[in-house]
Amino acid sequence: MPAVLIDGQPDAQISPWDRGFHYGDGLFETIAVIRGKPLFWAAHLERLSRCASLLRLPAIPEQRWLEDMHALLRPELPRQVIKLILSRGPGDRGYAFTGLETGTRVVYATDWPAFPSCHWQTGVAVGICETPLIGGAPFTRCKTLNRLNQILARQELNSRPGLSEGLMLDSTGLLREGTFTNLFWVRGGRLETPKLDFAGIAGIMRQEIIRWLTERHMPVYELDAPPAILAEASECFVSNSLIGIWPVNSVAGIVNFPTNRPLSNQILSWLETISLVEKAE
Structure with a gap:
């Protein structure tokens, strides 16, 4: 207990x-x-x-x-x-x-939660949730005690075996975040992430990843984007304060990502130095 x-x-x-x-x-x-x-x-x-x-x-x-x-x-x-x-x-x-x-x-x-080591090493499969993410009000960008939106979205994954996370869209159909993570992808050689001024929570790990990359002259671009944009990406990962990042190997119905993911591996190496994730053997 x-x-x-x-x-x-x-x-x-x-x-x-x-x-x-x-x-x-x-x-x-x-x-x-x-x-x-x-x-x-x-x-x-x-x-x-x-x-x-x-x-x-x-x-x-x-x-x-x-x-x-x-x-x-x-x-x-x-x-x-x-x-x-x-x-x-x-x-x-x-x-x-x-x-x-x-x-x-x-x-x-x-x-500490016992997540499978393969989530970092080989990546995770994610899906798109049908439950829309509530947005448009300032409080929806805070980590309030009302998590019904995320609870209902997370429950969808119980009927979809093999998915470790679900991506949530706002009421207009644009990508915003995962049920308990933030989302990043690499497209055209640049790292992108959804804008969160309308809906979604800017996670602390998201913030720290952006800071760490910016200090190394690798800017992160925030944009409004539909799920189809992930088909143009060369790599993708999700983040939060406990997992650090999980590379994404597939988004159901949209894309399977290559196993070569240089930026994700670079961020994982940084997270190993602060002992948030264990070094892969």
């Missing part, structure tokens, strides 16, 4: 009147921990704080998050997962909030 602190207490409980439970009125961050140190901590906290301000959630000082997190970390483990959850806290019946809510702060630690 994961180790959990609620408002800093190990034996506390969530109120049945908590708005996070009732309405998904809150945010979360999932953070990779490498040898007891949270990876890209500042970026995760910045996004949490920025979205909390957007949603007018109670502000939680960084020190409280750090105290809770360090109480749960096990530095003897090579990797852990820490999740931060912030809800608006208990409130009265109805959607409206008063602004006087004090918030509920949850931090929990879990073991």
Whole structure:
């Protein structure tokens, strides 16, 4: 069972009147921990704080998050997962909030997920989800506690064996993201990724990949694109904070990618240096 602190207490409980439970009125961050140190901590906290301000959630000082997190970390483990959850806290019946809510702060630690090593070495197959991605409002670009859109899209994969991820389109049929990842592809010698100003969440790993490549004079281009554009790509990968990246070997019904994927391998080599992924044997 994961180790959990609620408002800093190990034996506390969530109120049945908590708005996070009732309405998904809150945010979360999932953070990779490498040898007891949270990876890209500042970026995760910045996004949490920025979205909390957007949603007018109670502000939680960084020190409280750090105290809770360090109480749960096990530095003897090579990797852990820490999740931060912030809800608006208990409130009265109805959607409206008063602004006087004090918030509920949850931090929990879990073991590292056991993904198959072939996901990095030979790549994964992905499909296109029928469930459209909700967009058009600022809150849809935050990691809110309401994940019904992604839950329904992810459920589609249960009836499609062999797919490790599903790509989600917005209401106009354009690529935006995976059910739990961001998407990149190489086309015409340049790296491209969907624009996320209308729909989709700009993941921390996505942000760090763009930063790392930009520092090496390899720009990343954001664009609105339909799924058919992937047929023009020479390689493709998906990313998030725990997997780093998974190369994509096929998109169902669209394309099978070559096994030669130089840019994906270059990024994987970088992720090995920060111990997020294990070196292939």
